Amino acid sequence: MFDLIKARKNHGYQAIKNIADAKILSEHRGFPVIDESKLNGNVESIINSCPTKAISDKPLAINLGKCIFCGECEKISYGAIKFSNNYKIGCDSEKKLAVDSSVTYEKFLDSAIEAKKEIHKIFGRSLKLRQVSAAGCNGCEMELNACGNVNFDMGRFGIDFVASPKHADGIVITGPVSKNMSKALSDAYESISEPKIVIATGACAISGGLFADSKEINRTFFNNVKVDLFIPGCPPHPLVIINAILKFLE
C-alpha cells in the first residue's frame, strides 16, 4: 500500500494543468489567416489545389468544416493563406466555419461558441457521450480516445465516453457516414434520451471531407438532426476537442 502511494507521489500530477492555455507545436495547422492583398492572380490555382473544395472566392475564404489542413493551398498562395497554430477552432454553427480575411482569430473566438444557460445547467457538471464512427478512418477516433489519457484527462471535467447510447447525454459523430452506417447512426441517436447534444468531429463528419462526393455515403441523418457543436480537423487534436467541448459547456 505504502509502495503504491510512494509510486503515485513519484509520478506527480501528469495531466496538463490548465488545458485552456496549453501550448501546441508551432507546426500545428490551426486557424487560417487570410490576406487577399497578397494574392498574385493565382486564386484559381489556390482553389484547385484544395482536395476538399474548402476554398471559395470573392471573398477568398476557407470552410473549416471541409478543410483537412493539408497545407497545399498555403504552399502556393504567396502568403495569402497562412495557417497559424491557434487551435480553438470549434464552433456552434455551420455559418461560422467560413473564415475570410475579415475574421481574425480573436473575432472568431468571441462568437465561435455562444454560452447557453440551459446547456450549462443540464450538462455542465457531467456529460456522457456515445461515440459513433460512421465510416471514419480511425484518425478522429484515436484522437477522441487520446482525450481520456493521462495527459489530457478529459474525465476530470466530468466528460466521458460511455458504451451504450442509453447511458449517454449526447452523440459524437466521426466519419463521413457511409450508407452502411447510416441506420446505425440514426438508431444510436434515437436511443439517447432527450435532451441530447450532437457533436460532429472532423471534416468527414462535418461535411463528408475527402469523401463528400462518394456514392457510398448517405448523410440524410443531418437533414433531420441539428449539430450543436462542430469540431474541425483531420483529425482534430485533443486540445481542439476538449477546449471546444468545455467552451460549449461553459
Ligand code: SF4
Ligand atoms: S489546407 Fe485546407 S483549404 Fe488548404 S488545400 Fe488543404 S484542405 Fe484545402
Ligand code: SF4
Ligand atoms: S476527418 Fe480525417 S481523420 Fe477524421 S475520419 Fe475523416 S479522414 Fe479520418
